Amino acid sequence: MKALKIPEATIIRLSVYSRFLAQVKRRGVITISSGEIANGVGVSSAQVRKDLAYFGEFGTRGVGYNVGELYGHLMKILGLTSQWQVIIVGAGKLGSALTMYAGFAERGFKVVAVLDSDPRKIGQKLDSIEILPVSRLAEVAAANQSAIGIIAVPAEESQEVANTMVQAGIKAILNFSPRVLMVPEDIVIRNVDLSVNLEILSFYLGAQKR
Amino acid sequence: MKALKIPEATIIRLSVYSRFLAQVKRRGVITISSGEIANGVGVSSAQVRKDLAYFGEFGTRGVGYNVGELYGHLMKILGLTSQWQVIIVGAGKLGSALTMYAGFAERGFKVVAVLDSDPRKIGQKLDSIEILPVSRLAEVAAANQSAIGIIAVPAEESQEVANTMVQAGIKAILNFSPRVLMVPEDIVIRNVDLSVNLEILSFYLGAQKR
DNA sequence: GACTGTGAAGCCATTCACAGCT
DNA sequence: AGCTGTGAATGGCTTCACAGTC
Numbered sequence: 001m002k003a004l005k006i007p008e009a010t011i012i013r014l015s016v017y018s019r020f021l022a023q024v025k026r027r028g029v030i031t032i033s034s035g036e037i038a039n040g041v042g043v044s045s046a047q048v049r050k051d052l053a054y055f056g057e058f059g060t061r062g063v064g065y066n067v068g069e070l071y072g073h074l075m076k077i078l079g080l081t082s083q084w085q086v087i088i089v090g091a092g093k094l095g096s097a098l099t100m101y102a103g104f105a106e107r108g109f110k111v112v113a114v115l116d117s118d119p120r121k122i123g124q125k126l127d128s129i130e131i132l133p134v135s136r137l138a139e140v141a142a143a144n145q146s147a148i149g150i151i152a153v154p155a156e157e158s159q160e161v162a163n164t165m166v167q168a169g170i171k172a173i174l175n176f177s178p179r180v181l182m183v184p185e186d187i188v189i190r191n192v193d194l195s196v197n198l199e200i201l202s203f204y205l206g207a208q209k210r
Numbered sequence: 211m212k213a214l215k216i217p218e219a220t221i222i223r224l225s226v227y228s229r230f231l232a233q234v235k236r237r238g239v240i241t242i243s244s245g246e247i248a249n250g251v252g253v254s255s256a257q258v259r260k261d262l263a264y265f266g267e268f269g270t271r272g273v274g275y276n277v278g279e280l281y282g283h284l285m286k287i288l289g290l291t292s293q294w295q296v297i298i299v300g301a302g303k304l305g306s307a308l309t310m311y312a313g314f315a316e317r318g319f320k321v322v323a324v325l326d327s328d329p330r331k332i333g334q335k336l337d338s339i340e341i342l343p344v345s346r347l348a349e350v351a352a353a354n355q356s357a358i359g360i361i362a363v364p365a366e367e368s369q370e371v372a373n374t375m376v377q378a379g380i381k382a383i384l385n386f387s388p389r390v391l392m393v394p395e396d397i398v399i400r401n402v403d404l405s406v407n408l409e410i411l412s413f414y415l416g417a418q419k420r
Numbered sequence: 421g422a423c424t425g426t427g428a429a430g431c432c433a434t435t436c437a438c439a440g441c442t
Numbered sequence: 443a444g445c446t447g448t449g450a451a452t453g454g455c456t457t458c459a460c461a462g463t464c
Binding site: 033034035045049050052053057058059060061062063064065 | 443444445446447448
């Protein structure tokens with residue numbers, strides 16, 4: 001595995017390819033070309049080949065890629081060959097929905113704990129997971145080494161939760177609050193800002209009228 | 211307003227700037243420099259100035275930007291000066307959470323209808339919004355001209371829902387299902403793939419160990 | 421002195437186009 | 443003939459650096 005710097009856009013696409021391949025594989029297809037993958041996910045075939053080339057030579061010239069093999073390679077590249085533990089802070093509407101989101105389990109992410117600061121929520125259950133007080137975050141993080149943290153609390157509380165996560169040793173954070181969070185350089189953080197996405201649609205709708 | 215092609219990354223940042231400015235404005239700050247904005251949202255000051263320059267000259271050399279004015283400009287650029295209507299298809303965990311998500315209302319997005327295909331859900335209420343059968347989508351879309359559609363159904367059903375939305379005249383779609391959807395060129399579509407985001411974290415966590 | 425606006429430079433990602441293999 | 447892998451060309455975004463303004 002080359003240490004070359006990989007564009008983030010490539011990683012996003014690899015994740016999309018892998019899900020597309022899972023689907024194709026389920027249909028029993030053995031071999032697939034870069035062009036077919038490209039059609040399936042809406043990119044160019046050159047893009048598919050370039051993306052894969054960062055990580056090795058997975059195909060056969062004149063033939064294409066073996067679906068099962070390529071899928072395996074992608075899952076390995078993405079680090080999805082073993083299960084990841086996930087800790088969610090915030091058991092509001094969004095946090096609850098994320099806790100029970102089947103899409104995570106399908107891809108090997110297991111929610112091991114949900115925490116909230118609201119005393120009325122503590123002790124309630126989401127599926128089989130009991131909501132814990134946020135004061136127990138450090139303890140829970142320690143018990144689940146290298147877990148991924150998800151922040152699903154209101155904007156005002158999000159930075160504080162991030163700080164606590166970092167202190168508890170969490171190295172990767174997915175932030176659903178509409179705030180840009182400050183974290184040390186060695187922490188991997190991604191923001192999923194739901195209204196930003198609507199606002200981009202709003203921008204393009206507006207632009208059409210001009 | 212110039213017709214120059216604007217990078218999508220710029221639009222995303224404008225949305226982030228606007229929310230940061232709303233926060234600063236609430237604190238009563240009158241004037242702000244590109245450097246202060248940059249610090250607040252984690253980009254370079256040159257980036258902030260370049261982004262704004264696509265749309266005009268909003269600042270005063272030697273002084274900075276008037277917070278209220280700049281905020282107003284950004285909201286106008288993003289098309290957020292009037293309310294957008296939003297139609298959500300899928301009243302599962304995620305659809306329900308999105309329907310009641312306060313962040314949308316704060317930014318002028320109003321959920322006017324929620325639809326589902328499950329007969330057991332029809333007639334139930336989310337906040338004050340009654341869940342309608344998905345068969346009424348065309349009718350609801352017609353009654354809410356230029357509404358934005360949100361897809362929050364399982365992967366297998368998402369393409370069908372997208373087709374129906376397009377036929378019903380919806381021009382912008384936010385897709386939460388983990389599938390790449392095929393839509394006509396004139397439709398604006400964005401994907402928010404929740405597990406892709408976790409998988410990117412997984413990739414970077416894995417890379418650290420190498 | 422402070423800060424914006426912007427052409428130019430630098431950098432990074434995507435597309436092209438073709439040699440190489442089956 | 444079909445398809446991959448990849449160097450070269452292109453295109454686009456970001457950073458630099460400084461002239462212009464207050």
